[in-house]
Amino acid sequence: MSERINVPTMQELMAKGESPDVLFWVGCAGSFDDRAKKITKAVVKILHNCGVKYAVLGTEEACTGDPAKRAGNEFLFQMQAFQNIQILNGYEIKKIVTGCPHCFNTIKNEYPGLGGDYEVVHHTQLIQDLINAGKLKVKEGGAFKGKRITFHDPCYLGRANEVYEAPRSVLSRLDAELVEMKRCKSKGLCCGAGGAQMFKEAEPGNKEVNIERTEDALETKANFIATGCPFCNTMMTDGVKNFNKEEEVKIMDIAEMIAMAADL
Amino acid sequence: MSVSGISFVILSVVALSLFVYNSLRIRNNINLGIDVDRSDSFNSRIKTTVLVALGQKKMFKRPISALLHLFIYVAFVITQLELIEIFVDGITGSHRAFRVSLGGLYTLIINSIEIVSVLAFVATLIFLIRRNLLKIPRFTMSEMTGWPKLDGNLILYFEILLICFIFMMNGGDEMLQLENGAESYGFVISSVVGPLLFGGLTPEALHLIEQIGWWGHISMVFLFLNYLPISKHFHILLAFPNVYYSNLRNKGELNNMQSVKKEVSMMFDPSADPYATPAEPANTEEPPARFGAKDVVDLNWVNLLNAYTCTECGRCSSSCPANQTGKKLSPRKIMMDTRDRLEEVGRNYRKHGVGHEDGKSLLGDYITEEEVWACTSCNACVEECPVNIDPLSIIIDLRRYLVMEESKSPSELTTMFTNIENNGAPWQFSPMDRFNWAAEE
Ligand code: HEM
Ligand code: SF4
Ligand code: SF4
Numbered sequence: 001m002s003e004r005i006n007v008p009t010m011q012e013l014m015a016k017g018e019s020p021d022v023l024f025w026v027g028c029a030g031s032f033d034d035r036a037k038k039i040t041k042a043v044v045k046i047l048h049n050c051g052v053k054y055a056v057l058g059t060e061e062a063c064t065g066d067p068a069k070r071a072g073n074e075f076l077f078q079m080q081a082f083q084n085i086q087i088l089n090g091y092e093i094k095k096i097v098t099g100c101p102h103c104f105n106t107i108k109n110e111y112p113g114l115g116g117d118y119e120v121v122h123h124t125q126l127i128q129d130l131i132n133a134g135k136l137k138v139k140e141g142g143a144f145k146g147k148r149i150t151f152h153d154p155c156y157l158g159r160a161n162e163v164y165e166a167p168r169s170v171l172s173r174l175d176a177e178l179v180e181m182k183r184c185k186s187k188g189l190c191c192g193a194g195g196a197q198m199f200k201e202a203e204p205g206n207k208e209v210n211i212e213r214t215e216d217a218l219e220t221k222a223n224f225i226a227t228g229c230p231f232c233n234t235m236m237t238d239g240v241k242n243f244n245k246e247e248e249v250k251i252m253d254i255a256e257m258i259a260m261a262a263d264l
Numbered sequence: 265m266s267v268s269g270i271s272f273v274i275l276s277v278v279a280l281s282l283f284v285y286n287s288l289r290i291r292n293n294i295n296l297g298i299d300v301d302r303s304d305s306f307n308s309r310i311k312t313t314v315l316v317a318l319g320q321k322k323m324f325k326r327p328i329s330a331l332l333h334l335f336i337y338v339a340f341v342i343t344q345l346e347l348i349e350i351f352v353d354g355i356t357g358s359h360r361a362f363r364v365s366l367g368g369l370y371t372l373i374i375n376s377i378e379i380v381s382v383l384a385f386v387a388t389l390i391f392l393i394r395r396n397l398l399k400i401p402r403f404t405m406s407e408m409t410g411w412p413k414l415d416g417n418l419i420l421y422f423e424i425l426l427i428c429f430i431f432m433m434n435g436g437d438e439m440l441q442l443e444n445g446a447e448s449y450g451f452v453i454s455s456v457v458g459p460l461l462f463g464g465l466t467p468e469a470l471h472l473i474e475q476i477g478w479w480g481h482i483s484m485v486f487l488f489l490n491y492l493p494i495s496k497h498f499h500i501l502l503a504f505p506n507v508y509y510s511n512l513r514n515k516g517e518l519n520n521m522q523s524v525k526k527e528v529s530m531m532f533d534p535s536a537d538p539y540a541t542p543a544e545p546a547n548t549e550e551p552p553a554r555f556g557a558k559d560v561v562d563l564n565w566v567n568l569l570n571a572y573t574c575t576e577c578g579r580c581s582s583s584c585p586a587n588q589t590g591k592k593l594s595p596r597k598i599m600m601d602t603r604d605r606l607e608e609v610g611r612n613y614r615k616h617g618v619g620h621e622d623g624k625s626l627l628g629d630y631i632t633e634e635e636v637w638a639c640t641s642c643n644a645c646v647e648e649c650p651v652n653i654d655p656l657s658i659i660i661d662l663r664r665y666l667v668m669e670e671s672k673s674p675s676e677l678t679t680m681f682t683n684i685e686n687n688g689a690p691w692q693f694s695p696m697d698r699f700n701w702a703a704e705e
Binding site for chain 2: 004005006007009026028030031032037040041044056058059061062063065067068069070071072073074075076078079080082083086105108109110113114155156159160161162186187189190192193194195196197198199200201202203204205206207208209211212213
C-alpha cells in the first residue's frame with residue numbers, strides 16, 4: 001500500500017454530526033508496539049477499502065484495564081473501565097471491533113456490568129462478515145497459494161469466548177493448506193502472555209511457555225503461523241527466533257494476511 | 265427379630281448416622297464461604313448437569329479412561345437397586361425378598377448388576393495398573409504423594425473387595441440352591457462362577473461363603489459411604505451439585521468486584537460530594553470484608569464446593585501451560601490445598617468457636633505467591649475439568665488480596681500498574697502519542 005489512509009476519529013465525526021457503524025478499538029499494543037501497529041494498519045486498510053463507516057478514539061482511548069484486572073488490581077481495572085465507558089457512552093457507540101482478544105473479552109464481558117453495553121466483535125469476526133457479504137475479495141493465487149498455515153488460538157478468543165470458527169473460516173479463503181497443531185481449539189496451549197505474564201519474567205521452571213507452544217507450531221511444518229492477538233504474535237515471533245527459524249516460518253496476524261491476499 | 269437382624273439394624277443406624285454427621289460437617293464448611301448468586305438460569309443449569317455430570321460429557325474427551333470410569337459409575341448406580349433388597353432381607357430375615365414377586369424382572373436386574381460388576385472389576389484393575397505401573401505424569405506429580413496416592417488406591421481396593429463379595433454372595437447362594445435340589449437362579453455370571461469356585465463344598469461351607477458375601481457386601485457399602493467424606497471420592501455425590509452451580513458465563517469473564525464498584529462509581533459520580541462524611545455502615549460490628557482472598561473463608565461457597573468435589577484427576581494440571589513448563593503452579597494442587605485448609609479451619613471453628621484464628625492461612629501456608637503469579641489465566645484448567653471446577657477464580661482472588669490488601673506484586677507488575685494509571689497503557693508511552701501510528705508509514 002502506498003496511499004496513506006486518513007483514519008477518522010470520533011471527535012472529527014462528532015464535529016461533522018456523523019456517527020460510525022463501528023468503532024475500531026485499537027488497544028495498547030496496537031497503538032504503541034511497532035510490530036502490532038502493522039496489524040492495526042492492516043485492519044484499517046480492510047475497514048477503509050471495504051467501505052465500512054468506522055472511527056477510532058485516537059488519544060481518547062485508554063487501556064481497557066485487562067492486565068490490571070488479571071493481575072489482581074481490580075481498582076485500577078474499574079477506574080479504566082469507568083473512564084472508557086464514559087467516553088464510549090458519550091459518543092453513543094453501539095458496535096465495537098477490537099484488534100486484540102483481550103480488549104474484546106473485557107469490553108464484551110466485563111464492561112456491561114459497569115454500564116457499558118455494546119455489540120463487540122473481534123477483527124476476525126468482522127473480516128468473516130465482510131467476506132461473507134462479498135465486500136472483501138481475496139485474489140486468486142496470492143502469496144499464500146499452496147503454503148501451509150497453522151492457526152494459534154488466542155486463549156481469550158477461543159476458550160474464553162468460544163470463537164474458534166471465524167478465524168479458520170477466514171484463513172480457508174487463502175488458497176492455502178490449513179494445518180492444525182496437536183493442541184488446538186479448546187485444547188489450544190497458551191502462548192504464555194496472558195494474565196499479565198506479558199509484563200513480567202516467568203516464574204522459575206524448565207522451559208518458557210512460548211517455546212513449548214512454538215514447538216507445537218513447528219511440528220506442523222507450517223510456513224506461516226497465523227495469529228489473532230498482538231501478544232501471541234510477539235510470543236510466537238520470539239519463539240520462532242529462538243529456534244532460528246525466522247526465515248522459514250513467518251508469523252502474521254490474520255488481518256495482515258487478508259490485507260495482503262486482497263492486495264490492499 | 266433375630267440376632268443377625270438386630271446386628272444389621274445397629275450397623276445400619278451407626279453407619280448412616282456417621283455418614284450424615286460427616287456430610288453435614290462438610291456442608292457447614294462449604295457454607296463458611298462468602299455468598300455468590302447461582303440461583304439464575306435453572307434450565308441451562310439442569311441441562312449442563314445432565315450432560316456433564318450424569319452424561320459424563322467432558323470425561324469423554326479422554327475416551328478410554330471415560331469408558332472405564334463409566335463401567336464403575338453404572339455399576340455403582342445399578343447396584344443400589346440390590347441394596348434395597350439387602351435392607352429388607354437384613355431387617356426381616358427374608359431371603360431374596362423380591363425374587364418371587366418380581367420374577368423375570370428380578371433376574372434381569374441381578375443379571376445387569378452381575379454384568380456391570382464384571383466390567384467394573386476389569387476397569388478397576390486397569391485403573392490400579394494405570395495408577396501404579398504406568399508412569400502417567402498426572403498421577404505422579406509432587407502433590408500426589410502420601411495420602412492422595414493412598415486415597416486413589418484405597419478406593420480401588422474397596423471396589424475390588426466389594427465386587428468379590430457380590431460374587432461370593434451370589435455364587436455361594438447359587439450352589440446352595442442347586443444343593444437343595446432347586447432350580448438354578450439363572451444369573452449369568454454367578455451360575456458360572458459358583459460351580460467353578462465353590463463346586464464340591466459342603467452345604468455348611470457354602471452357607472458360610474454366602475453369609476460372608478452378604479455381610480461383606482453390605483459392610484463394604486457402609487465403609488465406602490463413610491470413607492467418601494474423607495476422600496476425593498465424595499465426588500460421586502458432589503459432582504452433581506457442583507456442576508449445577510458451576511459458572512455458566514463466558515470463561516473469559518472475571519467477576520467485577522461489587523465492593524470496588526461502589527467506591528469507583530462514587531469517584532465518577534459528578535453529583536457525589538467528596539467532602540460528605542461517609543454514611544454510617546448499617547452494621548458496625550461487621551468487620552469490612554477483605555479485598556480478595558487470603559484464606560478459605562474469603563472465597564465463595566462455590567469455590568469451596570469445588571474443593572470438596574475435586575477428583576484429583578490432574579487433567580487440569582496436565583493442560584496447564586505453567587505446570588507443563590515446570591513452574592510450581594498446579595491447578596489441582598490449588599483445589600487440594602483449598603480443601604485441606606478448609607478442613608483445618610472447620611476443625612478449628614468446631615473446637616474453638618467460629619472465627620477462631622490459628623495464625624495460618626491458605627495463602628502463605630498452603631499456596632505460595634510463586635504459584636499464584638505463574639498463572640496465565642488461560643482457562644485451560646477450567647475447560648479440562650470434567651466436573652466444571654474453576655481453579656482460576658481462586659488464583660485471581662488470591663492475587664487480588666496480594667495486590668489490593670498487601671500491595672505485593674512482582675515489581676514489573678507494579679510498574680505496569682503505574683503506567684496504566686499515569687499513561688493509560690501498560691508501557692511508558694505518553695497518552696498523547698497513542699494515535700501516532702495513523703500518521704506513520
Ligand atoms: C456415582 C457414581 C460414581 C462412582 C462409583 C465413581 C467412581 C470413581 C472411581 C472409582 C474413580 C477412580 C478411578 C481412578 O483410579 O482414577 C473415579 C474417578 C473419577 N470420577 Fe468418578 N465416580 C462416580 C461418579 C462420577 C461423576 C458423576 C463424575 C462427573 C463427571 C465423575 C468424575 C470422575 C473423575 C473426573 C475421575 C478422575 C478420573 C481420571 O483420573 O481420569 N465420577 N470415580
Ligand atoms: S488458567 Fe492458570 S492455572 Fe489454569 S491452566 Fe491456565 S495457567 Fe494453569
Ligand atoms: S480440578 Fe477438575 S480437572 Fe483438576 S484434578 Fe480436580 S477434578 Fe480433575
